Amino acid sequence: MDGEIGSDELRSLLDDEDARVVDIRPPAAFQRGHIPGSENVPFQSLVDEVERFEGADRVVTVCPHGKSSVQAARLLASYEGFDGTVESFEPGLDGWDGPLEDAASAETAEAAADEGPDAPF
Numbered sequence: 001m002d003g004e005i006g007s008d009e010l011r012s013l014l015d016d017e018d019a020r021v022v023d024i025r026p027p028a029a030f031q032r033g034h035i036p037g038s039e040n041v042p043f044q045s046l047v048d049e050v051e052r053f054e055g056a057d058r059v060v061t062v063c064p065h066g067k068s069s070v071q072a073a074r075l076l077a078s079y080e081g082f083d084g085t086v087e088s089f090e091p092g093l094d095g096w097d098g099p100l101e102d103a104a105s106a107e108t109a110e111a112a113a114d115e116g117p118d119a120p121f
Contacts, residue, residue: 001070001074001076001077001088002073002086003088004066004087004088004089005060005087005089005090006090006091007091007095007096007098010060010089011098013058013060014037014098016058018056018058019056019057019058019059019060020039020053020056020058021035021037021038022039022040022041022053022060022061022062022072023035023038023040023093024041024042024043024046024062024063024068024069024072025040025042025043025063025093026042027042029064030103031103032102033093033100033101034100034102035062035093035096035098035100035101036101037101043063046075046076050075050076050079050081051081053076053079053082054081056082056084057084057085058084058085058086059084060086060088060089061073061076061086061089062089062092062093062096063089064092064093064094065094066088066090066091067092069088069092070088072088073086073087073088074086
C-alpha cells in the first residue's frame with residue numbers, strides 16, 4: 001500500500017481516467033450513495049476480483065470510516081499482477097465532503113446519454 005489520501009486529493013483524481021476509485025461496501029450501501037465515478041467491489045469479493053485492476057495506474061479504496069479500506073488497499077498492493085499505486089481514502093465516505101451519486105441518478109445520467117441530442121422541435 002502506498003499510503004492514504006484526503007478529500008482534496010481524491011477530488012482531483014476523479015477527473016483522471018487512469019485512477020480507479022473502488023468502494024468496498026456492500027451493494028445496497030453503494031446504491032444508496034457513493035462517490036461519483038466509483039465502482040463497487042465489496043470487500044468479501046475483492047480477492048476474487050483483484051485481477052480487474054491489472055494495468056490500473058492508481059487505485060483508491062473507499063469504505064465508511066477509512067479503516068477497512070486500508071486492509072483492501074494492502075490486499076490489492078500485495079497482488080503480484082498489480083504494480084500501480086494503491087491508496088486508501090483516509091477519512092472514509094463519512095468524511096467525504098463532495099457530491100454523492102445514488103443508483104437512480106447514475107441510471108438517469110446513463111439514460112440521458114443514450115438518448116442522443118434533443119430534437120429540434
